[in-house]
Amino acid sequence: MTTDLSTYNNDWYQPGSAAKRACWYMVSLLFFKPSFLPFYGFKVFLLRLFGARVGKGVVIKPGVQVKYPWLLRVGNHCWLGEKVWIDNLAQVTISDHVCLSQGAFL
Secondary structure (H helix, E strand, O other), X not given: OOOOHHHXXXXXXXXXXXXXHHHHHHHHHHHOOOOOOOOHHXXXXXXXXXXXXXXXXXXXXXXXXXXXXXXXXXXXXXXEOOOOEEOOOOOEEEOOOOEEOOOOEO
């Protein structure tokens, strides 16, 4: 079986402005990537600042990576374990009471 990649079209893909992506990249390097910063509330605040919709009681462990927070929805009382990577090139929604265990990749 072969796939003809010449027909591929990703005109629909809109990851946000270059400035917005650059700002988020710097913020995530400083506050999300380091494994010694356990400040859940501050991380939730930063995600919301960049457009994520995050519910109540969310725990974000150290080392979590989020590609584009403006494409992320997290329900109430969720846990994002250590080194979870959310590579959300499209909208990702995590329902209420969900635990993404350490090292999970979405």
